[in-house]
Amino acid sequence: MTAQEPCQPSSGGQCPSTEEGSRREFLGVAVAAVAAALTGCEKLSAEEFLQDKFTELSKSEVQTVIARLEKEYKEKYGKEVKVGNAPPVPGVIFGYALDLSRCIGCRRCVHACVKENNQSREPEIQWIKVLELEKEEGVNLQHAEHYYNPDEVPREGHFYMPVQCQQCKKPPCVKVCPVGATWREKDGIVVVDYNWCIGCRYCMAACPYGARHFNWGEPQIASKDVNPETHYLGNRPRPKGVVEKCTFCIQRTREGKYPACLEVCPTGSRKFGNLLDKESEIRYVLENKRVFKLKEELNTQPNFFYFYGV
């Protein structure tokens, strides 16, 4: 199978595999951002400035905030964007399992995720990173290739390991946030309030999985690419200067759908479900396969598991 592209070195420096090339790209992005600022896209309303943390808002305040956001998005993208705030479903804790013996490193999940979750395209932010590892070395991150781009995958002697937010039971990122702008929901999803985050990036230093990403520039998405089905704590378009991360597609999974990365996977490597449901596929995997957690020794207790299916 052909591999989809790794994140482009031209994407404004999110993937700085080349040291030199990225500086020129800044200029283009910078000029675009200045233009955006001059045309008033960056205006900060008093309501936005004074908005309290999401978990402290009353029901009616949440409705006001959502109405304001929907109006702003409509002005910005010229189309209706629905901002949901579906709460966790009682009796559900989400778990994810990834079959390392099946994954072929095609990166379809990476791009499906970007499309679904309204990540900035310029510079491009990707929540899933697929590592190419040597079979001889095993899971040794110091030997990981992040920007592999052969004509065909899988490459001889290699295996592939997609890494995204591990939705830890003891998330170090949540512990360190100085303003409590990120927390773990009852269904196990670690979320960020993009309107409360101050952009200090302490959580990025604390995350052992490189799962948190920062909006270094003004996020750019073409109107036609905006996914209008969003969640306040998930894939709604983000402002500049805040941190974002995988939310197990909170806007989909709380409605009973699978995450986008799972649906697009051509090899069936990805399994997702309710850890509390004994009949679920995820429970079957955990009970019958050889399972491990990434960096288990750090005691972050991920709800994301890797396994060898065959």
Next chain:
Amino acid sequence: MSTLRNFSRFITDTIRIITTGGPIYYAWVALLLLLIGVGANAYIGQLHNGLLVTNMRDQVSWGFYIGNFTFLVGVAAAAIMLVIPAYIYDWEPIKEITILGEMLAISALVMCLGFVMVDIGRPDRFWHIMPVLGRLNWPQSMLAWDVLVLNAYLVLNYFVVTYLLYCAYTERHYVKKLVTPLVLLSIPMAVSIHTCTAYLYNGLASRPFWNSAILAPRFLASAFCSGPAILLILLQILRKTTKLSIKDEAIFKIAELMAYTMGFNLFLTAAESFKELYSGTEHMVYFQYLLFGVKGHNTLVPYAWASIICGAIAFLLFLVPKTRTNWVTLNIGCVLIYASVYIEKGMGLIIPGLTPDALGEIYVYTPSKTEIFVAMGIFALGFLVFTIMLKAAVPMMLGEFTINRSPKLDAAAAKSQEPA
């Protein structure tokens, strides 16, 4: 009522002192204002374009700004170290210097807060992190702790300095029962700001380079080298340019204390390096990146070794009494130790902590032009704060400028009478 009137006179007179001066003073302030302007201009660009104009990225998410912040917390903490011998051992020659140490601490803290401010992605939401006003994630987040102790330390030092100068200005003796406990309190506070800052990194299991139990002791040891190094040079300048008398004895005593802390700092660095390099676990890669380079990436290597060599030479210069009491070698030692710690506690701490990143990728970080200009502006701001405080404090400390006596004004009055 009279206190209020005196205090308002104190303020207006202080403003008058800091706005009048010789050509060198004006030139120096103008230069600093120019540099602040350049920095502010670069920062406005950063506000418009986002932190994209820095060279920080997801892989290395902290850089030059946070490196400078960490170094300056050390300077702020160490400035107070001089209070320890002065008050605990009641050692007179240093006592008059402590107020200078406190002013240095205030300036360093202003720069610290500046560096945090320019590093965050949403400065418009700065109020979220302010005590009472915002919602601090305390006691969970070490950054929340750091915000509290840094601000408390700033307020404490600011109060003590203002109070002492006000007393000098009004020609009254300060109330010892008020000042001594506050000055003594500033000692554990100084230790706590640097310990908190060390814990900020120390507590991250995801970054083995920082996740070491001796990080906080190393922070303190290195800060107690660099802080006094700045002061020693300052004291020499002050006694040349003002009537402030600072005894040789005081300077040599500080230099001797520095020799011990430097020796200790080198020992701790060696202990850390030994543990990592000899055991050779997968955590070694960060030390390797710092000291030898990894996969051909060796940007930090010359700096790391320069830091070690400067530190070692300075240690020897301060250890030997003959070179410690020689002004040339003493000053060379001060510059070397400053350079050594600036590298070690700045980029030498932050960058290898984040390189290779959590998933093993090596992103080679060097600060961008914007980062350098903005940092320059913040340093200029700190120097300006310090200059202004010194300008007002020195004549007050010397008793030259008090509520009843102001030489400048007398001179002006004399002049206006001359033609008549």
